[in-house]
Amino acid sequence: xxxxxxxxxxxxxxxxxxxxxxxxxxxxxxxxxxxxxxxxxxxxxxxxxxxxxxxxxxxxxxxxxxxxxxxxxxxxxxxxxxxxxxxxxxxxxxxxxxxxxxxxxxxxxxx
Amino acid sequence: xxxxxxxxxxxxxxxxxxxxxxxxxxxxxxxxxxxxxxxxxxxxxxxxxxxxxxxxxxxxxxxxxxxxxxxxxxxxxxxxxxxxxxxxxxxxxxxxxxxxxxxxxxxxxxxxxxxxx
Numbered sequence: 001x002x003x004x005x006x007x008x009x010x011x012x013x014x015x016x017x018x019x020x021x022x023x024x025x026x027x028x029x030x031x032x033x034x035x036x037x038x039x040x041x042x043x044x045x046x047x048x049x050x051x052x053x054x055x056x057x058x059x060x061x062x063x064x065x066x067x068x069x070x071x072x073x074x075x076x077x078x079x080x081x082x083x084x085x086x087x088x089x090x091x092x093x094x095x096x097x098x099x100x101x102x103x104x105x106x107x108x109x110x111x
Numbered sequence: 112x113x114x115x116x117x118x119x120x121x122x123x124x125x126x127x128x129x130x131x132x133x134x135x136x137x138x139x140x141x142x143x144x145x146x147x148x149x150x151x152x153x154x155x156x157x158x159x160x161x162x163x164x165x166x167x168x169x170x171x172x173x174x175x176x177x178x179x180x181x182x183x184x185x186x187x188x189x190x191x192x193x194x195x196x197x198x199x200x201x202x203x204x205x206x207x208x209x210x211x212x213x214x215x216x217x218x219x220x221x222x223x224x225x226x227x228x
Contacts, residue, residue, distance in 0.1 A: 048215060091154060098143055099160045100202075102154045
């Protein structure tokens, strides 16, 4: 398996624009997590899914953020409208029972 | 609320030295603890996972221990090499309403390690 695949690797967008981050988990994994990493706050869990169902979205900062998992092999994290303070690295991770595996991340810059 | 602390925040050592990274957590009700490595601009690579019932795990020059009752874990790196330079993160997975891997990881802020020639 190629591991957790995220796209794009880098995204630069203007404030107010919609941003969509994508993730393909490892095949067979039934948990999917979205994390955000910043220098100030470290790694924070935004939301996670079990069998495509959102379980805990308490980490989603505000209504501008939304996440979906339409099937077991695909998830999106959308920010609309984007703001400069959303600039961070966004990681997707998947797991089956125990060990979590992370993607390479999407570095988002909102100018 | 689980809080994870890593000490030191940064560490610089000469090549060949043995070193210990520390991780402490406030809630001992954990499912497992995982150590990760993160290289600059890269994702997280899982190094070792210790189940709550285990005391330690070893992989090559790495050894991780877990003392759940005291809320502590250590990552021991033997004979450090420049290639070990990276940020090391520990994360604990809590016990919640879902079994297994279904509960979130709470991360520490990491230890930035530099191994010098």
